[in-house]
Amino acid sequence: MxxxxxxxxxxxxxxxxxxxxxxxxxxxxxxxxxxxxxxxxxxxxxxxxxxxxxxxxxxxxxxxxxxxxxxxxxxxxxxxxxxxxxxxxxxxxxxxxxxxxxxxxxxxxxxxxxxxxxxxxxxxxxxxxxxxxxxxxxxxPILRPLRDSLSGDKITRIMGIVNGTTNYILDQMDSTGASFNDALAEAQRLGYAEADPAADVEGQDAAAKVAILAHLAFHAPFTLDQVYTEGITDVSDLDHKSAAEAGYIIKLLAIAEQLEDPEGVVLRVHPTLLPREHPLASVRGAYNAVFVEAENVDELMFYGPGAGGxxxxxxxxxxxxxxxxxxxxGGPGRTHTARRELECLDIGESTTRYMVVVRAADASGVLAKVAGTFADHGVSIKSMNQTPDEASSDDEKTALLAFITHRAKESQLAQTLEATKGLDVVNEVLSVMRVEGK
Amino acid sequence: MxxxxxxxxxxxxxxxxxxxxxxxxxxxxxxxxxxxxxxxxxxxxxxxxxxxxxxxxxxxxxxxxxxxxxxxxxxxxxxxxxxxxxxxxxxxxxxxxxxxxxxxxxxxxxxxxxxxxxxxxxxxxxxxxxxxxxxxxxxxPILRPLRDSLSGDKITRIMGIVNGTTNYILDQMDSTGASFNDALAEAQRLGYAEADPAADVEGQDAAAKVAILAHLAFHAPFTLDQVYTEGITDVSDLDHKSAAEAGYIIKLLAIAEQLEDPEGVVLRVHPTLLPREHPLASVRGAYNAVFVEAENVDELMFYGPGAGGxxxxxxxxxxxxxxxxxxxxGGPGRTHTARRELECLDIGESTTRYMVVVRAADASGVLAKVAGTFADHGVSIKSMNQTPDEASSDDEKTALLAFITHRAKESQLAQTLEATKGLDVVNEVLSVMRVEGK
Structure with a gap:
């Protein structure tokens, strides 16, 4: 030796x-x-x-x-x-x-x-x-490009599929119509998911990774506990169907983005709708990819295996x-110490688009009422798709309305949802998911 | 200042x-x-x-x-x-x-x-x-990852879409059915192609880039004149149609691959069929991407804008x-001097798959004859797709046969084509294109 x-x-x-x-x-x-x-x-x-x-x-x-x-x-x-x-x-x-x-x-x-x-x-x-x-x-290779290749640019946002287990499960649900539990069992059988899948499916693994990515991208220190984290355990068949009908696919994204006003960074991990033509949408199975938006370079993507010995x-x-x-x-090593203070903001400050699916009365005037409520809270609607509701009966005719909104603050959406639930024509809010990508 | x-x-x-x-x-x-x-x-x-x-x-x-x-x-x-x-x-x-x-x-x-x-x-x-x-x-960021991040792995192959102009043109031909000339004119109108598009459409620009990529990937010096180069000016409507029917898309790929026997590197730029589900297939418009295969990492892809100020x-x-x-x-800079001698081999040594489209007599026994000729030269057929031939007449009934082969040497294919052209049941070899991807 x-x-x-x-x-x-x-x-x-x-x-x-x-x-x-x-x-x-x-x-x-x-x-x-x-x-x-x-x-x-x-x-x-x-x-x-x-x-x-x-x-x-x-x-x-x-x-x-x-x-x-x-x-x-x-x-x-x-x-x-x-x-x-x-x-x-x-x-x-x-x-x-x-x-x-x-x-x-x-x-x-x-x-x-x-x-x-x-x-x-x-x-x-x-x-x-x-x-x-x-x-x-x-x-x-994502950390070195972030630190070196993009050091002369200003990174504004990173969106990553950084957990192969959840990507495999969501991909199975999307492509075969499997339930979450069946897809998880298949992932376990193939060795993509562990016997105790909590760290993966609840988003903690992705949250740790986005904290590290954000440190290198924004030159400031972040920790796991600052990441808003939602896993994929609650993603339903209806979520997948509604997303697919509107032309989207559901991915668990780890997102780090810099805001100007208030100045700071939001770190969030959650199931997200992406347009089917987005480069991240074609990342299938247990593969990983990191999508980077920066001021000068516009957008980059790094794709490859996320795990494996x-x-x-x-x-x-x-x-x-x-x-x-x-x-x-010879010469000294490089250091990664954080260079500046940059606040980690609450997800309430974040701005994104949303898909909201409600069960509502199948009657004229309903769409106007819901749209009006959204508008009252500053949330504007980009598209709406109505589908038959299996739970509809002769006694109570209902339909499913799936809305895609324009960009709005998380806090505005929360208020919009409260008000929407209070409408007499709305039975239930069935699904709320964030939407990213142009 | x-x-x-x-x-x-x-x-x-x-x-x-x-x-x-x-x-x-x-x-x-x-x-x-x-x-x-x-x-x-x-x-x-x-x-x-x-x-x-x-x-x-x-x-x-x-x-x-x-x-x-x-x-x-x-x-x-x-x-x-x-x-x-x-x-x-x-x-x-x-x-x-x-x-x-x-x-x-x-x-x-x-x-x-x-x-x-x-x-x-x-x-x-x-x-x-x-x-x-x-x-x-x-x-x-591709050169730094090749040099640094993959320096502990053994790169076996690089396939790049490294010319946005040709990717835009091929994408237009594929998605709208435009002819090469119409797609080129549109690219020029949009500023994706120059008034004199020769360096792009004839593949010289991509050839220069693959020589540089190969230097960093294989730690040996290569120059532009060692790259086998075919542009996209001869890509026809029939090529696109035949590729699409077999589930492929045509991309101009710049490929650098290391061979074991004989030992060396083949550098080639040519229109290539890729399966539609290959990560490079979804690179649309004027975007670029570089796909890297290495022994340990399996496969990686780097995607982003290939040009723009x-x-x-x-x-x-x-x-x-x-x-x-x-x-x-402080400390000295890094150097890029080539570390070893590695021969640049003739494309005849390269092994790949092929699509061959022939116009042949529409009669029984024809397929057996063509397949037999391929087999005689060691080229085995993976799939065949027969389509009606618009040039077929009552006097002379012909059909188009599109073959996808298994992997074979370029030199074997050349012999196969010669023999196929000599068959009495074959009127014409209409299209020959290389096929990559698993």
């Missing part, structure tokens, strides 16, 4: 031997010659910290690589790759690596979305690099190689 | 005041405060080299910015931004900037695809940085900001 040649070598300690860790170990050993050829240095995997060194793994190295003694594994490391996940001991181990002068690569979204600033500042103070491309949208390992290796190249050239 | 504050400042000389140059000048002056806030240094636009300082421009700065004396403009520059285009004097000016110790940002694809290596080596020797994100796919200026500014940040941190 050491080299006697003249080629410079960097020692790499790997923390974690799971799906992604195993693939990083495979690439570092199987592709060693090719990697060395590309950067002119050996990347020397010195050890892998695991809880149980005797366990069998997807990719198995000789037993001397594995150790449950983390100090031993991290000793003398130039780069520590943290792929344990979770808050502790990951946080503690990364801080320890930094204090030892090691550069760190991590894919730990949960940790970065809660304790990111502590880690970025520790790395900046120690003059080491902390890289985390794999933490958002798996293998898609070898795909995520590719992103980890990109970070490892970048750090290695920088180490070999 | 100089600063008296304590904030460090970098001097930027701009060469060229056209569409992109004007937008770079606008961003550097209008967004100066915001850019300074982000990097902690002033980006000081010291002058703009133009042929005619008195001309009116899209974005006009005070007249003292403009000069036709390039030495004066470049004097004392930390970063020289070359947006003149063409080979000379751009090449000479970039070499001069490098020899003065300035870092260089350019969007000049033609120059890089012909004299790239000379420039990369000059920059490496002088220890300055030469960045060129804007040279390929306008504003889409402010969008391309955003990519230029990303390079300027990266250089500025590096200058402020």
């Amino acid at each position: 050491t080299t006697a040649s003249d080629t410079p070598a960097l020692n790499i300690a790997l923390l974690g031997g799971g799906t992604v860790g195993s693939q990083v170990a495979r690439i570092l050993t199987e592709d060693a010659a090719s990697l060395t050829g590309r950067i002119g240095a050996e990347l020397n995997l010195t050890g892998i910290f695991v809880r149980n060194p005797q366990a069998t793994r997807d990719f198995q190295l000789p037993s001397e690589y594995y150790s449950d003694d983390v100090d031993e594994v991290m000793d003398g490391a130039d780069i520590v790759v943290e792929l344990i996940g979770g808050i502790e001991p990951a946080r503690e181990l990364i801080l320890k690596a930094i204090s030892q002068g090691a550069n760190v690569v991590t894919g730990n979204k949960e940790l970065l979305a809660t304790h990111g600033n502590e880690l970025y500042e520790a790395a900046a103070q120690a003059g080491v690099q902390l890289s985390f491309e794999a933490s958002v949208a798996g293998a898609i 070898s795909a995520t390992a590719s992103a980890v290796m990109g970070d490892v190689m970048s750090i290695a190249k920088r180490r070999l050239r | 100089t600063t008296a504050s304590d904030t460090p400042a970098l001097n930027i000389a701009l060469l060229g005041g056209g569409t992109v140059g004007s937008q770079v000048a606008r961003i550097l002056t209008e967004d100066a405060a915001s850019l300074t806030g982000r990097i902690g240094a002033e980006l000081n636009l010291t002058g703009i080299f133009v042929r005619n300082p008195q001309a009116t421009r899209d974005f006009q700065l005070p007249s003292e910015y403009y000069s036709d004396d390039v030495d004066e403009v470049m004097d004392g520059a930390d970063i020289v931004v070359e947006l003149i285009g063409g080979i000379e004097p751009a090449r000479e000016l970039i070499l001069k900037a490098i020899s003065q110790g300035a870092n260089v940002v350019t969007g000049n694809k033609e120059l890089l695809a012909t004299h790239g290596n000379e420039l990369y080596e000059a920059a490496a020797q002088a220890g300055v940085q030469l960045s060129f994100e804007a040279s390929v796919a306008g504003a889409i 402010s969008a391309t200026a955003s990519a230029v500014m990303g390079d300027v900001m990266s250089i500025a940040k590096r200058r402020l941190r």
